[in-house]
Amino acid sequence: MTDILTLLQHYFETFYPSNTYNNTTRILTIGLFGSLILTNVFSFIAIKRYLFKKNFSQSKKLALMNHAPGISIITGAHNESLTIIDNVHSLLSLNYHKFELIVVNDGSKDDTLEKLIKEFDLEETKYFFETIILTAPIKKVYKSKNLAYKSLVVIDKVNGGGKADAINAGLNLAKYDYFLNIDVDCILDFDTLLIMMDVVLNEKKRCIGVGATLRMSNSSFVKRGTIEKVGVPKKLLVRFQELEYVRSFVLGKMAWSFLNAVPNISGGLGLFDKEIVLKIGGYDNNSLGEDMDLVFRMIIYMQENNEPYCVRSVPRTLCWTEGPESLKILVRQRIRWSRGLVQILKKNKRVLFNPKYGIMGMVIYPYNFFVEFLSPFIEFTGFLIMIYCFFYDPIMFLNMLYLVVVIISFYVGLSFTAVFLDRKVFKYYQNSFVTLGIATMAILEPIMYHPIILYCSIKGFFDEVTGKKKKWGVMTRKGFNNI
Amino acid sequence: MIELINNIPDTLIGIFIFNIVVVNIGMLLIFIYNNPIAFDDKKNKKIKNIFNELLSELILNENKIELKQNHVIKQLKVLEKKRMKTIFIKTLKEYAIFLKGKEFEALTEIYKSINLHINDIKDLDSNRVNSILNALERLNRFKIKVDREKIKALQKHKSPEVRELANSYTLNIYNDLDIYEFLDFTNEPLTPWQQLEYFQLITNNIEAPVINFSKWIDPKYDNSLILLALDLCGHYKQKNASTAIQIMLNISTDSRVRIKLIKTLGIINDTDAIEFLIQIFKIESEKKCKIEIIRSLGYLGYKNKNVIIFLENLIENETNISIKKAAIIGLNRVSYSFTALEKRIYNFDIEKSTKEELKVI
Numbered sequence: 001m002t003d004i005l006t007l008l009q010h011y012f013e014t015f016y017p018s019n020t021y022n023n024t025t026r027i028l029t030i031g032l033f034g035s036l037i038l039t040n041v042f043s044f045i046a047i048k049r050y051l052f053k054k055n056f057s058q059s060k061k062l063a064l065m066n067h068a069p070g071i072s073i074i075t076g077a078h079n080e081s082l083t084i085i086d087n088v089h090s091l092l093s094l095n096y097h098k099f100e101l102i103v104v105n106d107g108s109k110d111d112t113l114e115k116l117i118k119e120f121d122l123e124e125t126k127y128f129f130e131t132i133i134l135t136a137p138i139k140k141v142y143k144s145k146n147l148a149y150k151s152l153v154v155i156d157k158v159n160g161g162g163k164a165d166a167i168n169a170g171l172n173l174a175k176y177d178y179f180l181n182i183d184v185d186c187i188l189d190f191d192t193l194l195i196m197m198d199v200v201l202n203e204k205k206r207c208i209g210v211g212a213t214l215r216m217s218n219s220s221f222v223k224r225g226t227i228e229k230v231g232v233p234k235k236l237l238v239r240f241q242e243l244e245y246v247r248s249f250v251l252g253k254m255a256w257s258f259l260n261a262v263p264n265i266s267g268g269l270g271l272f273d274k275e276i277v278l279k280i281g282g283y284d285n286n287s288l289g290e291d292m293d294l295v296f297r298m299i300i301y302m303q304e305n306n307e308p309y310c311v312r313s314v315p316r317t318l319c320w321t322e323g324p325e326s327l328k329i330l331v332r333q334r335i336r337w338s339r340g341l342v343q344i345l346k347k348n349k350r351v352l353f354n355p356k357y358g359i360m361g362m363v364i365y366p367y368n369f370f371v372e373f374l375s376p377f378i379e380f381t382g383f384l385i386m387i388y389c390f391f392y393d394p395i396m397f398l399n400m401l402y403l404v405v406v407i408i409s410f411y412v413g414l415s416f417t418a419v420f421l422d423r424k425v426f427k428y429y430q431n432s433f434v435t436l437g438i439a440t441m442a443i444l445e446p447i448m449y450h451p452i453i454l455y456c457s458i459k460g461f462f463d464e465v466t467g468k469k470k471k472w473g474v475m476t477r478k479g480f481n482n483i
Numbered sequence: 484m485i486e487l488i489n490n491i492p493d494t495l496i497g498i499f500i501f502n503i504v505v506v507n508i509g510m511l512l513i514f515i516y517n518n519p520i521a522f523d524d525k526k527n528k529k530i531k532n533i534f535n536e537l538l539s540e541l542i543l544n545e546n547k548i549e550l551k552q553n554h555v556i557k558q559l560k561v562l563e564k565k566r567m568k569t570i571f572i573k574t575l576k577e578y579a580i581f582l583k584g585k586e587f588e589a590l591t592e593i594y595k596s597i598n599l600h601i602n603d604i605k606d607l608d609s610n611r612v613n614s615i616l617n618a619l620e621r622l623n624r625f626k627i628k629v630d631r632e633k634i635k636a637l638q639k640h641k642s643p644e645v646r647e648l649a650n651s652y653t654l655n656i657y658n659d660l661d662i663y664e665f666l667d668f669t670n671e672p673l674t675p676w677q678q679l680e681y682f683q684l685i686t687n688n689i690e691a692p693v694i695n696f697s698k699w700i701d702p703k704y705d706n707s708l709i710l711l712a713l714d715l716c717g718h719y720k721q722k723n724a725s726t727a728i729q730i731m732l733n734i735s736t737d738s739r740v741r742i743k744l745i746k747t748l749g750i751i752n753d754t755d756a757i758e759f760l761i762q763i764f765k766i767e768s769e770k771k772c773k774i775e776i777i778r779s780l781g782y783l784g785y786k787n788k789n790v791i792i793f794l795e796n797l798i799e800n801e802t803n804i805s806i807k808k809a810a811i812i813g814l815n816r817v818s819y820s821f822t823a824l825e826k827r828i829y830n831f832d833i834e835k836s837t838k839e840e841l842k843v844i
Contacts, residue, residue, distance in 0.1 A: 052613075055616075055617075055620075056616060056620055056644070056648065058580070058680075060580055060581075061580070061680075061683075062679075065679055065683060067679055067682060067683070067714070068679060069675075128804065128808050129804070130803065130804040130805040130808075131804075198676070200675070201674060201675040201676035201679065202674050202675075202676045203674060203675075204671070204672055204674055
């Protein structure tokens, strides 16, 4: 090992003298930081543009327009007995004139279905529909006897092994041109449908998907299915996730949205053009990152058919979701995400640097490959080199250490910007003290949280390569804090 | 140690400082500079609540209180302070969205009584797009009539947002014959929102002239404009649009346009188009279009033998469940025979096409 490293050192000294080293460092750091600053600037412009449009938006009028397109809300429920009633009430009370709610009971072993039947006065109904996407067998379809819940449809089906199968079953029954896919454990903003549809309708190109910001609901208070008071997560692990979500949605996704290169619409909340989703065969039941996989395939389909399209993200938090509170569940979730990414990259490798696929081939795929997929390995290798340098090359070690500090400080800066931007624009946190509390997590993140994510990314890759059995695992729900 | 620190590349130190200055402070300052109203949320909310109360009082009293003399307005210096004025206008605008009749008139009077409309009309000549938009939006919302020529110029403004708002304003305020002329010179496609809004504005404006909207059902216009024209033809039941629709159906390849064309043919109830629809059903390849043809025949073919036979044959021979479902509903409409329909539903064996669907039934 030492011989190899000495050889490498000799190689670098021969071919890259010290000024070359400085130049390389300069190019790399400027490239990295420049791209991140650019991301920041793009997201800033996108948010400003969103707020500017919001000033003149009359989206509230949509609630009164009979001609506005309808939306099918589809959600899968697997052993969600604890929160199902709150969630369905929340979804049924959304502010929109024309929508249906399709709840797919995906082979729950608890009393999810019984609770639904009792609460919403459901009865079995005959339902004629065309099976466009094959799914696990549907046992029964229920509708409510109570007219107040006439837009509710409950499908009871055999478990198909994942969320994708449940949503596909719902898609077969959905009657409107757009569908909203949400996790049943989510609580949505009252105006979610109006805000998301407003984005779709105001695009000149065909808008095939819209995502929005998600946030942790763990310490928030729910009253009759709506968020009454936004609380900051108390548990450290959830606070880290909150920071991660804010940074990712407010900065990352908005920048991608500005470039029309949104790589993923979270499975927690996404509005899609049903026609395109059906044309590509719905969600892939074999994928562990079915939400990202869907967006990838939709974009590829549009590019292959030369149809102008756009995918957008809304900076406002429209969805509150319960984040994993235990390390075990978090690790399992992140390993699944990592495996999902590997599957997607493997499946769509033909698009890499292929100009035929436009922004997908030249930006989205390369970014996900070089940054999302490779960076954990680069980080890990860098860490090993640092250990080596600590013993054999202290000057190089200090240089690297300084570089690490600079990178971390830069990320801390980005996190601070994201949190404060979010606070100033959307005012979810009650006061500056709370905002600062979340922002300071950015300082602890590189030491306490990031290594876990790094581990999950690498583990996910090896699990996928070694063909380890795919499992979704059980997400233990705590339920909402009801007022 | 000093020697070690000296070894750190200058670039890194530079970037470190740049990072702190640009990312942390710079971005925040830019944002704060652009959003003066974002300061002090709690105080803003309090002020907004005061304005809410004041406006409710004014609306209930049908604006019999002299606004300029109102102690709240005086005390908060609404007319002098920009921030107060902004919050007041924002509150006023929110009320104006849903109110109609006397309440709406009361709001307009409030808007006028503090001379906001005079400033807004002046702002229409501004060089700043933002000022024009804000002014136009308020004038539109409170239905203040402005010199038509001024708006005509704005309909050709370089900013698409201004053009859009000026078009909405035209449809909302004026009743002249030439209010639709912008549809002829608009080169860019209309967004789905514009289609919805223009449709709503035209149909809600009772005094607006109803012209022959089928003139835009022509391949030389953008599909989005054709869709709007179809909606309008459908709304006003313009039977004379039938010929243009049939010509367009033979040309258009866009399935969304075709669906709307077929649907409109059903809505305008031109029974002469029945044969044409049956003929195009045979050559149509898109399933959604086929379903729409059946639906339209359901509207058009009441007690029409040809349609009844056509739909009955479809129920017998068609394998696609969605088309069969549409045919059953269509037959129900045209034949008015509930017993026959029930019989068909119960003898209906298409649900046996897949195991899972069989379980459902």
